[in-house]
Amino acid sequence: MTSSFNVHDAAGYEQLMGRWSKRLAPLFIDFAGVADNERILDVGCGNGSLTFALTGKANLSAIVGIDYAPVFVAEAMRRNGDPKITIRQGDACDLPFEDGAFDRSMALLVLHFVPETAKAVGEMRRVVRRGGVVAAAVWDHLGGMPGMRMMLDTLATLGEGGRQLRNRYCFQPTMQPGEMKRTFVAQGLLGVTESQLMIRMDYQSFDDLWAPIAAGEGPLGKFVASLDAAERARADAAVRDAYQAGRPDGPRSFANVAWACRGIVP
Ligand SMILES: C[S@@+](CC[C@H](N)C(=O)[O-])C[C@H]1O[C@@H](n2cnc3c(N)ncnc32)[C@H](O)[C@@H]1O
Numbered sequence: 001m002t003s004s005f006n007v008h009d010a011a012g013y014e015q016l017m018g019r020w021s022k023r024l025a026p027l028f029i030d031f032a033g034v035a036d037n038e039r040i041l042d043v044g045c046g047n048g049s050l051t052f053a054l055t056g057k058a059n060l061s062a063i064v065g066i067d068y069a070p071v072f073v074a075e076a077m078r079r080n081g082d083p084k085i086t087i088r089q090g091d092a093c094d095l096p097f098e099d100g101a102f103d104r105s106m107a108l109l110v111l112h113f114v115p116e117t118a119k120a121v122g123e124m125r126r127v128v129r130r131g132g133v134v135a136a137a138v139w140d141h142l143g144g145m146p147g148m149r150m151m152l153d154t155l156a157t158l159g160e161g162g163r164q165l166r167n168r169y170c171f172q173p174t175m176q177p178g179e180m181k182r183t184f185v186a187q188g189l190l191g192v193t194e195s196q197l198m199i200r201m202d203y204q205s206f207d208d209l210w211a212p213i214a215a216g217e218g219p220l221g222k223f224v225a226s227l228d229a230a231e232r233a234r235a236d237a238a239v240r241d242a243y244q245a246g247r248p249d250g251p252r253s254f255a256n257v258a259w260a261c262r263g264i265v266p
Contacts, residue, residue: 032135044110144257189263
């Protein structure tokens, strides 16, 4: 299996995560670095949060976004009006590019969905020229996402299925401190540094948070879709109660921390 990502609908993803990855993308680009005239590869581009943010950061010669899921490829293509940007379908573990074809390869919120993470980082290295940069960021599900933990911990109290979901979710590949750095070093990258990037996710209401999950998007969406009607009603009510935390429904804001890692191609 080359991807564990669960997606049905590009608009659902946008509400679940795309609107927040747009906030994270400029921080990630500042961390990864970018310079005029470069060719950049965005691995796992999704709806294009990073791809389109890159155009505002430098006068690049080309940006190529690839994604495994046809639904995202179609949506990113639909959004693209820039002739310097190309979107295509492809697998992070078998990148359809020549050695050294790019100045940088970047992956935003992707590596934890790739079971063969080391293979993907190796491919990201292979397609970057000597002296170029490989960079990636993933959420810290265990310790850096209190809004997500609120939902997972609530679901875990309701049954074994929820406990197993939480246990899987908190320990996806490259999420533990130093784990992504070790993977980069093992793939031969030099001067590897790991850092943390923080954004806030601001919700207008419980439904603003829960609607894409209730519609089946992402790992939590897949889980709640598997519940029977009674379990589902309990889950909806319990997560709503956690969100509201004793106050009327309305806006809530959660901090979110991502691990970011970069290294130089020797
Ligand atoms: C959480 S989304 C992130 C999308 C986008 N980078 C962003 O920040 O919004 C994860 C993306 O990784 C893609 N993906 C997962 N495994 C992949 C693989 N093996 N090759 C290419 N893309 C992959 C998924 O299809 C999905 O678009």
